[in-house]
Amino acid sequence: MMPLQNDRYLRALQCQPVDYTPLWMMRQAGRYLPEYRQLRAQAGDFMTLCKTPELACEATLQPIRRYDLDAAIIFSDILTIPDAMGLGLYFQHGEGPKFKTTINTSNDIKQLAIPDPEIELGYVMAAIRQAKYELKRKIPLIGFAGSPWTLATYMVEGGSSKTFTKIKKMLYSDPSSLHQLLDKLSDSIALYLNAQIKAGAQSIMIFDSWGGVLSHSSYREFSLHYMSKIISQLQRGQRQHTFSTDYVPVTLFTKGGGLWFDLISQSGCDAIGVDWTVDLSTLPKEKIAIQGNLDPTVLYGNRHTIEKNVDLVLKEYGPYNGHIFNLGHGINQDTPTESVEILINAVHQKSAK
Numbered sequence: 463m464m465p466l467q468n469d470r471y472l473r474a475l476q477c478q479p480v481d482y483t484p485l486w487m488m489r490q491a492g493r494y495l496p497e498y499r500q501l502r503a504q505a506g507d508f509m510t511l512c513k514t515p516e517l518a519c520e521a522t523l524q525p526i527r528r529y530d531l532d533a534a535i536i537f538s539d540i541l542t543i544p545d546a547m548g549l550g551l552y553f554q555h556g557e558g559p560k561f562k563t564t565i566n567t568s569n570d571i572k573q574l575a576i577p578d579p580e581i582e583l584g585y586v587m588a589a590i591r592q593a594k595y596e597l598k599r600k601i602p603l604i605g606f607a608g609s610p611w612t613l614a615t616y617m618v619e620g621g622s623s624k625t626f627t628k629i630k631k632m633l634y635s636d637p638s639s640l641h642q643l644l645d646k647l648s649d650s651i652a653l654y655l656n657a658q659i660k661a662g663a664q665s666i667m668i669f670d671s672w673g674g675v676l677s678h679s680s681y682r683e684f685s686l687h688y689m690s691k692i693i694s695q696l697q698r699g700q701r702q703h704t705f706s707t708d709y710v711p712v713t714l715f716t717k718g719g720g721l722w723f724d725l726i727s728q729s730g731c732d733a734i735g736v737d738w739t740v741d742l743s744t745l746p747k748e749k750i751a752i753q754g755n756l757d758p759t760v761l762y763g764n765r766h767t768i769e770k771n772v773d774l775v776l777k778e779y780g781p782y783n784g785h786i787f788n789l790g791h792g793i794n795q796d797t798p799t800e801s802v803e804i805l806i807n808a809v810h811q812k813s814a815k
């Protein structure tokens with residue numbers, strides 16, 4: 463097999479030395495790019511874009527054509543699983559994701575089927591295979607899923623929430639039903655991620671966007687436990703002492719999970735994603751890789767501000783192996799494209815060995 467031309471992202475995930483700090487951005491394909499807005503208009507709506515492999519592949523490649531990024535992430539959404547379970551995902555303009563059917567009772571949970579990733583989610587696998595082909599082994603392709611807890615919040619709340627009242631009510635009044643739901647989601651996600659690996663994903667990221675709204679003991683029981691279980695079920699080869707492209711590393715990102723770094727590092731993941739509240743200089747290094755953690759709103763600042771903040775992140779991490787530069791959360795849709803250019807150049811220049 464032809465080697466990868468740029469493998470620094472996979473090297474950093476395995477805490478191996480690199481010539482400069484690899485960089486990709488969460489939500490790098492998205493509405494801040496004019497070419498994305500055009501593609502989405504052409505598709506008509508977001509779900510059609512996700513479900514049409516040629517269009518999802520095109521969205522994956524758009525940021526790669528424009529910028530010198532060290533990884534591509536397959537264009538899709540974490541909510542494809544509940545959609546495939548039959549909940550009917552749709553996006554109301556300006557209101558975020560919504561479901562036609564929500565989960566309220568243990569009977570609703572019993573009736574949920576575990577989707578076959580090659581059938582109900584076959585469009586994601588087709589997009590991965592096509593993107594893999596189009597990338598021509600230039601940079602690695604990231605596959606992903608939402609965490610069971612994060613997906614459950616959307617399924618029980620019926621969409622985005624600020625207070626998480628319904629799911630927390632379930633957590634404290636009927637925990638066994640919630641565990642049943644999380645179990646079903648874990649099985650679905652493990653199957654889904656294994657299918658993504660089989661289709662060609664070279665690294666896996668788990669987005670636990672709402673883990674940070676839990677208490678520390680609930681985080682262990684209702685979020686981390688299930689993510690660890692999924693990681694143990696992934697067919698991704700054995701990590702070696704030396705660098706290998708046959709091994710598929712896993713990154714776990716709990717937004718707001720900075721205080722639980724030690725717990726998370728015992729989940730079996732290779733890298734931990736951290737938001738901007740974390741001081742990288744305080745984290746243990748060289749055993750587990752770190753991804754992050756620039757505040758995405760820094761990109762509203764001028765060149766000087768962006769460069770200064772890039773410098774800060776790189777200095778906080780120090781001269782260690784195992785850093786993947788990223789934003790602490792997804793890029794905002796009103797981010798100037800020139801600011802991204804400044805960010806990338808700054809990371810390249812300031813981290814060069």
Ligand SMILES: Cc1c2[nH]c(c1CCC(=O)O)Cc1[nH]c(c(CCC(=O)O)c1C)Cc1[nH]c(c(CCC(=O)O)c1C)Cc1[nH]c(c(C)c1CCC(=O)O)C2
Pocket residue numbers: 487488489490491492493502508535536537538539540541556557558559606622669671717792
């Ligand atoms: C919570 C969550 C979702 N989706 C995702 C998360 C986890 C990360 C995080 O915490 O932000 C993950 C996601 N969503 C999307 C990707 C694609 C890959 C990438 O470039 O990172 C990824 C990795 C595309 C998308 N997913 C979505 C968009 C925007 C849709 C559009 O074009 O209008 C994109 C580019 C839609 C989406 N999907 C979701 C939300 C909250 C929204 C935004 C709704 C809105 O702001 O109107 C659920």
